[in-house]
Amino acid sequence: VSLNAVDAARERPLWLGNYQKYMNRRPFIFSMAMLVTLPTLAKSNQTPSESAQHNVGILMDLIIPKTNTPSATGISLHKNYLAYVQAHIADVKAFDAACAGLVARLPLAKSKSEFVNDWAHGKLGNPELFAFFKDMTTRLYYSSEYATTKILAWLPVPGPYVGKLRFNTINRVWAS
Amino acid sequence: MSSDKIYDVIIVGSGMTGGIASKILTELNLNVLMIERGRKIEHKKDYKTENIAVWDIPFGNSKKTLEIQEQQPVQSRSYAFDQTTKHFFINDKENPYKTVEGKPFDWLRGDHLGGKSVTWHRQSYRLSPYDIDAIKTDENGIEWPVKYADLEPWYDMIEEYIGVSGSLENLKQLPDGKFLKPFELNVAELALKKKFESQYSDRKLIIGRTAHLTAPRKHHEELGRMPCQSRNECQRGCSFGAYYSSLNSSIPEALQTGHLEIITDRAVRQVLYSDETKLATGVEVYNRKTGEVEHYRARAILMCASTIGTTQILLNSRSKRFPNGIGNDSGVLGHYLMDHTLGAGATGVLKGYSEFTDKGRRPCPSYIPRFQNLDSRTHPQFERGYAMILEAFKETWKRHTDGPSYGPKLKHTIESNGDWHIFMQGFGEMLPRYKNHISLDFADLDACGMPKVVFDCAYSDNEKAMQDSMQKEAAEMLMRAGCTDIVKYNDHAPPGRCIHEMGTARMGLDPATSFLNGNNQSHAVSNLFVTDGSCMPSSASQNPSLTYMALTARASFFIKKYLTEAA
Numbered sequence: 001v002s003l004n005a006v007d008a009a010r011e012r013p014l015w016l017g018n019y020q021k022y023m024n025r026r027p028f029i030f031s032m033a034m035l036v037t038l039p040t041l042a043k044s045n046q047t048p049s050e051s052a053q054h055n056v057g058i059l060m061d062l063i064i065p066k067t068n069t070p071s072a073t074g075i076s077l078h079k080n081y082l083a084y085v086q087a088h089i090a091d092v093k094a095f096d097a098a099c100a101g102l103v104a105r106l107p108l109a110k111s112k113s114e115f116v117n118d119w120a121h122g123k124l125g126n127p128e129l130f131a132f133f134k135d136m137t138t139r140l141y142y143s144s145e146y147a148t149t150k151i152l153a154w155l156p157v158p159g160p161y162v163g164k165l166r167f168n169t170i171n172r173v174w175a176s
Numbered sequence: 177m178s179s180d181k182i183y184d185v186i187i188v189g190s191g192m193t194g195g196i197a198s199k200i201l202t203e204l205n206l207n208v209l210m211i212e213r214g215r216k217i218e219h220k221k222d223y224k225t226e227n228i229a230v231w232d233i234p235f236g237n238s239k240k241t242l243e244i245q246e247q248q249p250v251q252s253r254s255y256a257f258d259q260t261t262k263h264f265f266i267n268d269k270e271n272p273y274k275t276v277e278g279k280p281f282d283w284l285r286g287d288h289l290g291g292k293s294v295t296w297h298r299q300s301y302r303l304s305p306y307d308i309d310a311i312k313t314d315e316n317g318i319e320w321p322v323k324y325a326d327l328e329p330w331y332d333m334i335e336e337y338i339g340v341s342g343s344l345e346n347l348k349q350l351p352d353g354k355f356l357k358p359f360e361l362n363v364a365e366l367a368l369k370k371k372f373e374s375q376y377s378d379r380k381l382i383i384g385r386t387a388h389l390t391a392p393r394k395h396h397e398e399l400g401r402m403p404c405q406s407r408n409e410c411q412r413g414c415s416f417g418a419y420y421s422s423l424n425s426s427i428p429e430a431l432q433t434g435h436l437e438i439i440t441d442r443a444v445r446q447v448l449y450s451d452e453t454k455l456a457t458g459v460e461v462y463n464r465k466t467g468e469v470e471h472y473r474a475r476a477i478l479m480c481a482s483t484i485g486t487t488q489i490l491l492n493s494r495s496k497r498f499p500n501g502i503g504n505d506s507g508v509l510g511h512y513l514m515d516h517t518l519g520a521g522a523t524g525v526l527k528g529y530s531e532f533t534d535k536g537r538r539p540c541p542s543y544i545p546r547f548q549n550l551d552s553r554t555h556p557q558f559e560r561g562y563a564m565i566l567e568a569f570k571e572t573w574k575r576h577t578d579g580p581s582y583g584p585k586l587k588h589t590i591e592s593n594g595d596w597h598i599f600m601q602g603f604g605e606m607l608p609r610y611k612n613h614i615s616l617d618f619a620d621l622d623a624c625g626m627p628k629v630v631f632d633c634a635y636s637d638n639e640k641a642m643q644d645s646m647q648k649e650a651a652e653m654l655m656r657a658g659c660t661d662i663v664k665y666n667d668h669a670p671p672g673r674c675i676h677e678m679g680t681a682r683m684g685l686d687p688a689t690s691f692l693n694g695n696n697q698s699h700a701v702s703n704l705f706v707t708d709g710s711c712m713p714s715s716a717s718q719n720p721s722l723t724y725m726a727l728t729a730r731a732s733f734f735i736k737k738y739l740t741e742a743a
Contacts, residue, residue, distance in 0.1 A: 063582045069591065087234075087241040113583065120580040135577045139236030142573035142590065148230050151591055152573075156229070158536035160390075161406040163362035167533045167593045175230065176537065176572040 049082075052096040055103040056081045062116050063137040072137055075146045084136055098129055148175045177463070178470040183209040183437075184739055186459055186474040188444045188489065191291025192721050193708045193728040194480035195422020195430075196334070200732035201478075202435035206739065209437050209472055210427075211461060213481070214287035216440040217294075219423040223413030225260040234259045253673060254284045256295050256411040264288060264295050264411065274617060274630040281631035282672035283484060289440055290423035291482065292675070295411045298387040298419050299540065299719040300340045301563075302331050302351045306550055307605075307716035314559050317512070317608040317714045318684045321694030322727070324351070330726035338420035338725070339396055341540075342385030350545040350718070356390045358383045363532045364568035364596035365542045371657035378547040378554070379653070381566060384540035387420040387722075399425055406536030419539070441465045443624040446493040447477050447502050447704065456502065456704045462624040469625075475742070476703040476735055479681075480728070483513075483709035484614060487680040488629050490706075491616050503698040509691050510680050511613040513633050514715040517604035518674040519667030520643035521564065522650035524659030526596040533570055533593070541565040544600075546717050548645070558641040562604035563717045564650060568596050598659055602646030605717045606639055606671070608679055633671045676720055678709035696731035703738070707731045 057078030064072040072078065082092070089095050102124060109115035117123075119130045141147055148154045152175035184206035187194045194210060201208050225233075235241060237259045239252050244262065251257055251265035266285040275281050286292050305324045311317055328351075335354040342355040361369065361383055369381040388404040389396055401417035401424060410419050417424040430436040441464045448457045448471070458473035479486040487510055493502035501509045548554055548561035555561070573590045575597070581589070612634065616627035647664040654662050671677070684690025687699035692711055698704040707728040709720060 064587060065583055067584050067587050069587065084235055084238075087243065088238070090242060116582050117580075120582065130580075131578060134579075134582065135238070135240075136236075138573060138577045138586070138590075139238060143230050143233065143236040145229070145231040154230060155536070156227075156407070158406040160403070161359050161534070161536040161538040163360035163365070163534050163538075165533050165535050167531055170533065173570065173591060173593060174533070174535075174572070176574065 052099065053078050053081065055096070055099045058103050058106070059099055059133060060137045062112060063134050064141050069151050070146070072141055075141070075144055077137065077140050077144070080140065081136070084140065088132070088136075095129075098126060102129075142175075177466075177468070179209075179472055181473070183207050183472070183474040185209075185476045185478055185735060186211060186472055187478045187480055188459065189213075189291060189480035189482060189485065189708065190289050190422055190427065190438070191286070191480065191482065191708075192293045192296065192422065193724050194291070194478075195293060195426035196725045196728045197478055197480060197707065197732050198422075198430035198436055199426035200729055201735065202430040202433040204732070204736040205433075205435065206736060207435050208430070209439070209474065210430075211442050211444055211459065211472070212289050212291075212438065212440045213443045213464075213485070214289060214291070214440065216438075217288045217290065217423070219413075219417070219421075219428070220415040223415060224263070226409070226412045226415060228260060228412075250282055251284055253282050254675065256297070260409070261295065261411040264413075270623060272622065272628060274620075274628055276630065276632040279632060279634045280670040281633050282670055283629070283631070283677075284672065284675050285482070285485075289438070290421055290427070293421040294413060294423060296421075296721060297719065298410065299543075300335070300338075300342075300353075300385050300387045300722040301543075301718035302353055303327070303716045303718055303723055304349045304351055306349050306546075307714070307718070310560060310714060310716075316559060318682070318686070318689055320713050321683050321685045321690075322730075326694075327723070327726050327730070330730045331722065333729055334722060334725045336393070337395070338387050338425065339389045339392065339401075340385055340387050340722070341383075341390040343383050345380060345382050345545075347380065347545055349547075349550055353385070355385065356393075359386070359388075359390060359538050359540060361542055362534045362538075362568055363529055364526050364598070365566065367526065367529060368566070368568065368598070368657050369542075372544075372653055375656045376547075376653070378550075379544055382543050382545070384543045384565070386540035388539055389418050399428065401425070404539060406538055408537035408539045410539055442470065443626065444481065444489050445469075445624065445626055446489060447479075449493065449495045449497065449502055449701065451495070451497055454497075454701070456701050462626075464624060475739055476705065478731075478735065479704070479706040479710075480708050483677045483680055484629060486706055486708055486710045487614060488616065488626065490681060491614075492627055498700070503691060503700040503704055505700045506688055506690060508610075508682065508689060510615055511610050512608040512679040512682055512713075513612045513614060513631075513671075513677065514606040514608055514679045514712070515633075515671040516606060516674040516676045516715060516717065517562070517602065517635060517639050517643055517646075517669075519601065519669035520604075520646045520665065521599070521601040522647055522654055522662055522664045523600070524598045524651075524654035524662040526568065526598055526657070526659050528658075530593060530595050541567045555645060557645065558638045560605040560607065560638075560642075561717055562602040562642050562646055564600050564602045564646065567599040569599075570594060571597055598654060600650040600654065602643065602650070603674065603676075603717050603719070604639055604642040604646065606715050607636065608682070608714055609636065612671075612679075614680060631672075635671060676709070676715070678712040678715055678720060681706050681710035682713045683711050684713060695734040696727060697734070697738070703742075705731055705735060 060072035153172040154175040343358040404418035491501040544564040
């Protein structure tokens with residue numbers, strides 16, 4: 001008995017993690033999220049896409065907040081989220097709804113850190129979404145032109161490799 | 177478009193071995209036709225992602241997109257696959273294969289001129305007498321018909337030609353070669369080297385031997401090749417020509433002779449055989465652009481289509497004389513498939529050197545040559561042995577895209593200077609076993625009309641014991657060197673993931689148990705030769721491409737002699 005290896009790979013995607021599991025539960029997540037989101041949307045003058053962008057920005061800033069360097073929204077990362085999500089998740093509406101549901105629950109948390117902790121550890125129901133969200137935010141932030149050139153140090157053509165250099169001669173972590 | 181011309185040699189494949197063969201055979205004044213399954217690409221011109229800025233790489237270079245999941249689910253498992261290199265990997269959907277249930281195999285392939293010489297990891301190590309003569313101390317496999325002394329001058333030739341950087345170490349298990357100056361070990365590796373070598377009399381930490389130009393010689397410069405610029409983006413292609421590929425060296429040189437013709441987008445389906453002459457007469461080819469079947473003739477056929485590709489063609493080359501594949505009197509064709517084990521070792525943190533960093537992205541790891549079961553059985557839980565690579569690096573954001581961390585702490589970790597992180601991973605020898613094999617499903621053809629390959633291959637208890645040892649030894653070495661936060665790991669990667677697949681048309685002394693003789697010549701069809709990884713009787717633990725190229729160079733001179741005598 002033999003299997004098509006490519007189909008098998010699709011069924012057992014090693015790198016895909018549990019996104020698919022998250023997607024399988026999307027009707028449930030969607031309906032739960034809409035319960036808390038619809039009143040918010042109704043009060044808002046924003047279009048749904050602007051609202052979704054806003055929600056994503058709030059969540060992104062929990063992962064990458066403003067410190068002595070800008071937050072995720074400080075470099076407008078949330079404005080580019082849609083292309084990334086569309087490339088990774090088949091049902092963007094379900095994703096947006098899940099984000100809206102999370103944002104709606106944020107004011108109920110004692111603190112932002114408690115909220116993110118709960119989100120990261122699955123207490124808000126969908127740890128897979130946190131994993132996806134963190135990967136997206138961190139990846140887009142630290143591979144952005146701003147972070148690569150202003151926060152980190154990028155050398156497109158380094159020249160001969162040097163194995164020992166005092167850090168204080170650069171004072172910034174290399175971008176890779 | 178077929179041709180009535182009779183070439184001296186048809187080379188099937190244009191990668192690591194096809195390139196070397198084309199250079200040598202044409203320089204020996206033989207007329208050569210090279211047939212490549214994939215598309216034509218050119219050095220420099222077709223490295224379309226080479227100079228892309230980090231921030232212009234789609235989706236932050238994520239490999240998890242729906243498109244990749246749909247089109248390249250197997251290929252994306254390669255360490256070298258990402259948004260900037262995916263065009264140098266095959267489309268899985270268009271090139272399906274099969275595996276026996278419960279035995280996954282990752283078949284990682286390119287589909288372009290130059291083959292995997294464009295995307296290889298460039299690590300270049302000689303086999304040693306311990307590897308080639310291993311059959312003298314155990315009963316795994318068969319005796320190699322070629323000894324280290326036979327290979328040594330060809331190793332010399334290939335190392336000088338392609339340019340291999342490395343250090344002279346005088347190790348019996350990893351013979352020195354004709355090296356360009358080595359890359360530097362970094363400050364953390366130097367510290368670990370001192371600690372390892374003071375604690376273990378049997379272990380050395382050396383710089384990886386890699387096919388990059390650190391100090392180009394005249395013949396490299398004449399090809400337009402320049403020193404490595406430490407970008408470590410090699411699999412996108414390198415316009416500096418700093419690492420060897422058949423695209424930047426051997427194929428251009430062969431073309432300069434005027435004796436090489438290349439046709440691309442053509443899948444060789446079978447080697448044709450004449451009952452009358454008892455020789456191979458040419459090849460049947462499927463033109464992937466026109467859909468036509470073409471025929472090309474030659475006095476000798478040299479198979480360099482990669483381990484699985486070559487054996488797929490040979491098994492499909494059936495005739496009345498050879499109903500089970502051309503030259504397959506022994507029945508071993510397709511059997512004794514091997515790959516190195518990958519994905520087991522340990523990681524740790526080396527404190528005390530945080531005030532130092534390095535500059536550049538060195539394109540090679542450091543290396544701990546095999547230290548087990550050499551002159552005596554030091555590791556009784558398994559036979560043969562493994563080498564380890566070691567990487568020492570400052571953390572980057574890429575290590576923090578998962579896990580529960582977030583907020584200011586996450587940013588601080590990524591943006592601040594930190595300690596050196598150490599990654600150790602073993603590469604273990606896979607023993608040759610008859611039951612690990614490929615076969616063809618003649619009832620299920622691919623788009624080129626080729627029967628699909630069916631893999632039936634798995635690691636044995638010996639390889640699993642080796643992986644246990646890799647974790648234990650790596651963790652112990654890191655602990656003794658004073659590292660902290662030590663974590664053992666085993667990814668349980670299936671065969672194929674290491675992209676060192678070999679065997680399936682092995683060399684040997686006895687025609688009853690092997691497919692090829694010591695000149696990489698078919699025992700049964702004297703003008704049929706195989707020099708890619710399928711010829712290997714055993715796998716050793718070293719990265720194998722250098723050995724494939726040395727065997728190809730040696731066989732190419734033999735082919736010239738054979739054709740001269742046959743004329």
